[in-house]
Structures are given as structure tokens and as C-alpha cells.
Amino acid sequence: MTKKRLLRFFPYLTFLFCYGLVTIVGLIPGLLYGNEMGYWLLGFWFILPWSALLCTFFAAFLRLPLYPLLPVIAGSWALWIPWVTFGPQVFPQSLGYGLIPAIIGLIAGIAAPKAVRWYRQKHN
Numbered sequence: 001m002t003k004k005r006l007l008r009f010f011p012y013l014t015f016l017f018c019y020g021l022v023t024i025v026g027l028i029p030g031l032l033y034g035n036e037m038g039y040w041l042l043g044f045w046f047i048l049p050w051s052a053l054l055c056t057f058f059a060a061f062l063r064l065p066l067y068p069l070l071p072v073i074a075g076s077w078a079l080w081i082p083w084v085t086f087g088p089q090v091f092p093q094s095l096g097y098g099l100i101p102a103i104i105g106l107i108a109g110i111a112a113p114k115a116v117r118w119y120r121q122k123h124n
Helices: 003-008 010-027 036-061 067-086 092-096 099-122
Strands: none
Touching (some): 003 010, 010 036, 010 067, 036 067, 036 099, 067 099
């Protein structure tokens, strides 16, 4: 792959890095001993939602292949991480970590080019 083509898929690579980092840290036994609350706040309330929102926005904005599937992947991964890390309970708030920000990013990424086009047509 050329450098330009690799940079085009940067939203996917960033998404995999952020979600992979939170997953790996949660799966290493003994690493979170005494720091579960910090892991929960940093990983689930900061890294996962913002990476899902921004990566989905840029994937939709750039019209990358399979960009409509990114919210489904983010939502299912965000449901799976707490289930594996903290036990087999189902956390309903887990949808807020990946699915909801990814859907917002998808809608914004689709609407942004249309808004830019509308603005340019109106003011030219």
C-alpha cells in the first residue's frame, strides 16, 4: 500500500488502535488492581465515545468503504469489552460508549459535505 492510500484509511486505523488499547488493558490480568474506576472513566467515558464519534465522522466524510458498518462494529465492540472485563452482566449504558456516538458521527459525516455544498452554492 502506498502512503497516500494508507493515510486515506487513517480513521479505521485510529479506531482499531483506540478500541484495541482499551480492550488489551482490560484483558491483562492484575493490571487494573485498584485502578478499575480510572480505567472505567478514561476508557469508557473518554476514549471509546470520542474515538467512535470522530472516526465515524471522518470515515463518512471521506466516504471510505464500509463506513455505514462502523457504528455497528463500534456498538458491538463497546458492548463486548465490559462484558469480558467486568463479568457477564449486560450493561445498557455500554451503548453510549460506542453505538450512540458512532451514529451521531455517521449522521454528521454524511450531512457535512451536503451542508458545505449548499453553503457554496448559496454564496457563489
